[in-house]
Amino acid sequence: MRRFPPPWTADRIQSGFKVVDARGQALAYVYSRDHPHAAPIANVLTEDEARRLAANIAKLPVLLGYARRDDDRLEAENCQMNVATPRTYAIAREWVQDVTAS
DSSP states (O other): OOOOOSOOEEEEETTEEEEEOTTOOEEEEEEEESSTTHHHHHTOEEHHHHHHHHHHHHHHHHHTTSSOTTOGGGOOTTOOOOOOSHHHHHHHHHHHHHHHOO
């Protein structure tokens, strides 16, 4: 099984954001449109929504206790993670445990 070590970071790319692990492996791409009016027409996220989503994905190892918060690269522009239910939290914890375990 492949491992994806923390810290994870959200990097800006031309059409959105890319979440990468400590080795530079791309973990997620979050696409967006620059203009808020164009996003609903194309059925994609706005740039701000994509930035917040990518930042929250990058925070998963910290939020679930697999990395330290004091690493500067883990700070993600003061975005807050909104976990809807305990089940959502359990699914996210299991996923991060699988991909970050050594």
